[in-house]
Each structure stands twice: as structure tokens, then as C-alpha cells.
Amino acid sequence: MSTGYVYHPIYLKHNTGAHPERSERLIAILDLLKKRNVLDRLVKINAERASIKEIEYNHDPAYIKHVQAVSEREGALDLDTPVSKDSFDAALYAAGGLIGAVDQVISKNVTNAFALVRPPGHHAEYAKGMGFCLFNNVAIAARHLKLHHGLQRILIIDWDVHHGNGTEHSFYDDPSVLYFSIHQYPHYPGTGRIDDIGSGEGEGFTVNVPLPPGVGDKGYLEVMNEVLLPIATEFNPEFILISSGSDLHKLDPLGGMNVTSPAFGKFTDIVREIGDGVVVTLEGGYDLTGLSESVLAIFGSLAGIEVDTGEMALDRSERDVADVISNVKKVQRSYWNI
Numbered sequence: 001m002s003t004g005y006v007y008h009p010i011y012l013k014h015n016t017g018a019h020p021e022r023s024e025r026l027i028a029i030l031d032l033l034k035k036r037n038v039l040d041r042l043v044k045i046n047a048e049r050a051s052i053k054e055i056e057y058n059h060d061p062a063y064i065k066h067v068q069a070v071s072e073r074e075g076a077l078d079l080d081t082p083v084s085k086d087s088f089d090a091a092l093y094a095a096g097g098l099i100g101a102v103d104q105v106i107s108k109n110v111t112n113a114f115a116l117v118r119p120p121g122h123h124a125e126y127a128k129g130m131g132f133c134l135f136n137n138v139a140i141a142a143r144h145l146k147l148h149h150g151l152q153r154i155l156i157i158d159w160d161v162h163h164g165n166g167t168e169h170s171f172y173d174d175p176s177v178l179y180f181s182i183h184q185y186p187h188y189p190g191t192g193r194i195d196d197i198g199s200g201e202g203e204g205f206t207v208n209v210p211l212p213p214g215v216g217d218k219g220y221l222e223v224m225n226e227v228l229l230p231i232a233t234e235f236n237p238e239f240i241l242i243s244s245g246s247d248l249h250k251l252d253p254l255g256g257m258n259v260t261s262p263a264f265g266k267f268t269d270i271v272r273e274i275g276d277g278v279v280v281t282l283e284g285g286y287d288l289t290g291l292s293e294s295v296l297a298i299f300g301s302l303a304g305i306e307v308d309t310g311e312m313a314l315d316r317s318e319r320d321v322a323d324v325i326s327n328v329k330k331v332q333r334s335y336w337n338i
């Protein structure tokens, strides 16, 4: 059993200025992995530059040119999403890094992997960058799994505190990609209602679990055990991608979910019960301690290494999730045995 990680120094050159999504995030993660002697036990996966054709798997060619042009002159894709000279290249290497991780897992060179990339991707739409995201890395990787490896059942689990609108829209009518999101609601970007379940052939292959703030470790574990596990097990994925934000961490300035660092390890344990072939990609997470500790906890689970990130807080929950779970089940019962 071996666990890979993706990293490339160009990820630090996506310069966002005074912005929560900044290069120090990756530096803090790598520093902690080194300090805890975990990095040495992982297999380094080289990130290659994704080709324009690969980005076109999921994005409008005119939008790709737009990102390149704005990046060259330094500007912003929207109010939240500044880009610098190297941002276009960094974004190509972020998507390429995730493709590389997927390929290494498919070819069984590693058991699983975590792509430590930036810019993040899950808010990026077909023809629009937003919410700190340029290209939708996880959606591009899912399309690569379909087109290049012929997979027909891919599960994307998105536990970033924000709903992954871009990823959901990419596969809204596609039954080969099950998009499962747990997110704070109402919150940015405003999407991810329980009733949004996919359309056409993809009806029932989008599962949204919008949670009130403050549900803590306990609420997340209940959702994973009572909704994610049964649906995902029935779907029987050939490959699992995790859009892992750490902005549900209790220290995060942009989220209010009150989740502890070790809970991220537990979440990963639960996902590994669903099946083999797991690649995690970094989305949000803006408190450097919360981010690096939660990523460490995820690596601990992926690699089967004991890591001390403190204790979960299973008795503390400001809000109950029973109503949300019951409403999700009511809607999804037409498609799944839950």
C-alpha cells in the first residue's frame, strides 16, 4: 500500500495578492507534513501541464483563451478571482496534477493520492471562472477517467464548505458521474438545494446535503453514515474523487461548520469503505493551522499512518441534522434504497 501526493512549485506562482486563497496555504501543508515525518513516506507524483485539449474536456475554448489573456495582462475573472502572469500556467498544472494522480492510481503505482494543487476548481463553470477557481480540476479528472480510461461509474464527493456549483453543472445530466455534496447552506455560491437532483438521464445522480452552520463532527458523520455510505455503496463506483476543502474546519474564517482536524481522517476512512481508487484534490481551506492539520489527518487515513491531530468532538453539536437527512432521503428515495 502506498499513497501519492502531487505538488509543483508553479502552484505558488498563482499570485492572488491579499487574498484568503494564497500560496502560503500549500507551504503550511508541506511544512507540517515534513515536520511530522509524513512526507518522506509518500510517493511524489509529478504534475504535468494539462493540454488545452484536456481543459476543453470541461471548458469552453473561448473561456480558456479568456483566462490566458486576463492572466497575461494580470486582472480578475470576477470580484473574488484575481489572476497573475503565471496563473494560467498554474491552473494548467493543477488540472494536470490531478490527471497525473488519477493515472498513477489507475495503473496501481500508488493505492491512492492527494493532489496538493492551487488554484482550486469546484466553482469553475463551463465558461466562467468564479470563487477563486479557474478550471474545474476535479471535473476534468472525471472526464479523463471516462474518455481516457473508459470508466462508467465515477463518484465525486465534495465536502468543501461551499457547494461545488461548477462540478454539479458539469455532470447534471450524466448518470456516469455521481456528484455528492455536503455544504453549508445558505452560503456562497447559493446553489446546492436538496431538490437539485440532476436532470434527464442524470436524474438521481446529483445528491445535495445542505447543512445549517455549526453541525460539527457529529453532524457530518451522521450524513456520511446515513446518506453517503448507502447511496455510494449502491452506486458501486469504479473510482472516487474527493473535492476536499478544509473550510468546514472550526478555525476557518470563511465557514461556520465547527469540524475538528481528526474528523477529516475519519471522513476519509468512511470513503475508503466505499471502494478503492481514491484521489483527493484540494479545494478551499483558509486557516493555515486548520488546513494543514486536516490535510495531515487525510494523509494519515490514506496511507494508514498514525497521525496525532487531537480528538474529535462528537458530543458537541449546535445543530441537529436529522431533519436535513430525512428530507434528503425523502427526495432521493425514488432513486436509491435509503
Ligand SMILES: [Zn+2]
Pocket (backbone or CB within 6 Å): 160, 161, 162, 245, 247, 283, 284, 285
Ligand atoms: Zn470552499
